Amino acid sequence: QGGSDQWGNLTAGIDLIHRLEPGATVHALATPLMVKADGTKFGKSESGAVWLDPEMTTPYAFYQFWLNVDDRDISRYLRILSFKSREELEELEK
Structure with a gap:
């Protein structure tokens, strides 16, 4: 799995696996980049990456990251990263 x-x-990984394991079933998933x-x-x-691991991003830095997200990005991030229904997200956007 990786970004587009x-x-x-x-x-290249698929080709390598096929060389090492002829006939193997291999899957790759590319997702659109989050910008x-x-x-x-x-x-x-990129600089400013945020991690779920508190050893890599402190809880305070995690909180600050989301507090400081550009307002224009909030709806898109919620759609990608939350489990909210479409209706719930549309209600939040009002």
Whole structure:
């Protein structure tokens, strides 16, 4: 699994597995990149990454990260990262 920018790495991994295990069933999943309102990537390779592991991001830094998210990004992040129904999300957006 990887972001759409990692498609080359995903297919290289598939090719390697097929060379090592001929006939193996292999799956790769590419997902759209999460980008911020300004178009920059959201992820571990960018500065300001946030982790669920408190050893990598303190609870305070985690809280501050979400508190400081650009307002333009909130609806999109909720749609991607929450388990809220479409109706609940639409209600929040009002």
